[in-house]
Amino acid sequence: MYKIQLMDNFTPESTRALSQDSYFIEQTERPNGMMVRSSIVADQQITRDLLAISRVGVGVNTINVEKCTENGTVVLNTPGTNANAVKELVVASLLIAVRPIFTAVKQVKELRGSHILAESEAIREKLIGHELQGKTVGILGLGSIGKQVGRICYELGMDVLGYARSPHDLSFLTQVALTELLKQSDFIVILLPLTAETNHLLNDKAFNLMKSGTCLLNFGRDQIVDNQALLAAIDQGKIAQYITDFPQAEFIGHDKIIMLPHIGGNTHEAIKDGEQMASRHLRNFLLYGTVRDSVNYPNARLLFQAPYRLTLFYQDSKGIWAEIVAILAQYELEIGDMSSNRKNGNVYTMIDLDTINQEKIEKALVEMTELVPVRRVRLLTKPVGIK
Numbered sequence: 262m263y264k265i266q267l268m269d270n271f272t273p274e275s276t277r278a279l280s281q282d283s284y285f286i287e288q289t290e291r292p293n294g295m296m297v298r299s300s301i302v303a304d305q306q307i308t309r310d311l312l313a314i315s316r317v318g319v320g321v322n323t324i325n326v327e328k329c330t331e332n333g334t335v336v337l338n339t340p341g342t343n344a345n346a347v348k349e350l351v352v353a354s355l356l357i358a359v360r361p362i363f364t365a366v367k368q369v370k371e372l373r374g375s376h377i378l379a380e381s382e383a384i385r386e387k388l389i390g391h392e393l394q395g396k397t398v399g400i401l402g403l404g405s406i407g408k409q410v411g412r413i414c415y416e417l418g419m420d421v422l423g424y425a426r427s428p429h430d431l432s433f434l435t436q437v438a439l440t441e442l443l444k445q446s447d448f449i450v451i452l453l454p455l456t457a458e459t460n461h462l463l464n465d466k467a468f469n470l471m472k473s474g475t476c477l478l479n480f481g482r483d484q485i486v487d488n489q490a491l492l493a494a495i496d497q498g499k500i501a502q503y504i505t506d507f508p509q510a511e512f513i514g515h516d517k518i519i520m521l522p523h524i525g526g527n528t529h530e531a532i533k534d535g536e537q538m539a540s541r542h543l544r545n546f547l548l549y550g551t552v553r554d555s556v557n558y559p560n561a562r563l564l565f566q567a568p569y570r571l572t573l574f575y576q577d578s579k580g581i582w583a584e585i586v587a588i589l590a591q592y593e594l595e596i597g598d599m600s601s602n603r604k605n606g607n608v609y610t611m612i613d614l615d616t617i618n619q620e621k622i623e624k625a626l627v628e629m630t631e632l633v634p635v636r637r638v639r640l641l642t643k644p645v646g647i648k
């Protein structure tokens with residue numbers, strides 16, 4: 262039985278994949294698996310018992326991934342499940358940026374009397390907007406969301422620039438260096454994760470490169486923008502409008518800043534898809550050792566044909582594999598089938614075993630766990646019902 266802790270409110274249907282036969286959902290201080298949406302996972306919650314954290318959503322800045330990696334805890338997420346939701350809100354925000362929609366609705370609400378049509382005709386003069394067509398939009402981050410936003414902006418008739426670390430072959434946008442994107446764009450949309458590299462990526466230097474009157478949209482994370490530099494850029498006229506999905510105290514009441522309460526991925530469709538994918542990922546890792554969509558483990562899949570499976574997660578260091586093989590040989594554990602994959606200096610290996618001797622496997626597990634580069638060793642038994 263694996264103990265699963267649900268860190269946020271999840272619908273019963275979405276956690277159906279966590280079958281009651283193999284899982285026990287409870288609030289416990291030492292769970293083996295965690296399902297989390299936006300709650301912060303505290304460092305002390307990353308205990309030795311914690312095998313996996315499954316994030317419903319994409320950003321993992323609320324989880325200490327480095328600590329999880331050292332602890333051998335896999336961190337899984339659900340890329341793509343909320344991409345359409347964010348894309349649609351970015352389009353709405355671009356339209357809000359060019360058309361005085363809120364002011365228009367407010368002014369019409371204030372109209373009274375039988376001449377409402379004539380009166381609304383009269384207020385139109387001060388409600389003239391702009392069009393997106395023909396303007397240049399620069400997209401920072403060409404992942405699941407960035408690509409979708411790029412495509413729809415192209416379909417809206419915009420010239421689309423994109424910034425990414427590696428080359429992408431996307432017919433609807435031109436990939437450029439960051440400085441070029443900042444210089445040429447009328448609209449800049451942040452769709453990057455928060456990392457050490459992207460923290461305050463938009464600082465004084467970046468704002469100085471921008472055109473006067475640029476409109477900035479932030480759907481990535483708050484800290485990608487240096488707030489003080491942004492306020493100065495607004496004062497200098499570099500930024501005409503800032504629309505962010507991450508409210509900040511220092512922006513309250515600012516007439517050039519629109520704040521949304523982190524609702525980019527907040528649709529019933531995206532939440533349902535994300536929860537289902539996260540619970541499937543968690544179940545497949547706990548039961549079969551399968552890894553899909555992890556930020557710290559490499560992807561790994563192996564048909565579970567033998568009765569037993571050994572999984573090892575270890576630092577990729579010289580001689581480690583020879584040491585593991587020596588332990589297998591010493592305790593007469595014969596490799597049936599195996600898979601081994603690398604990511605960011607770590608290796609994840611699954612070894613299927615046809616037969617084990619209980620006493621010997623226990624000793625082998627202890628010795629493997631004691632190898633310095635090894636972060637996590639697990640012995641899985643083929644679940645009943647799997648052919």
Ligand SMILES: NC(=O)C1=CN([C@@H]2O[C@H](COP(=O)(O)OP(=O)(O)OC[C@H]3O[C@@H](n4cnc5c(N)ncnc54)[C@H](O)[C@@H]3O)[C@@H](O)[C@H]2O)C=CC1
Binds near residue numbers: 401403454459481
């Ligand atoms: N406002 C909201 O509700 C939501 C916000 N997000 C945010 O948007 C981010 C992106 O989401 P997805 O597109 O789904 O993720 P993704 O993982 O598909 O894409 C992220 C992209 O950013 C790129 N990237 C990372 N560091 C970079 C750097 N230093 N320079 C250039 N490119 C870099 C990656 O290579 C990847 O292509 C998430 O990490 C999250 O912070 C995501 C979903 C909802």
Ligand SMILES: O=C(O)C(=O)COP(=O)(O)O
Binds near residue numbers: 318319320343527
């Ligand atoms: O997926 C992400 O990174 C998001 O920002 C969406 O977060 P949420 O799942 O809505 O708390």
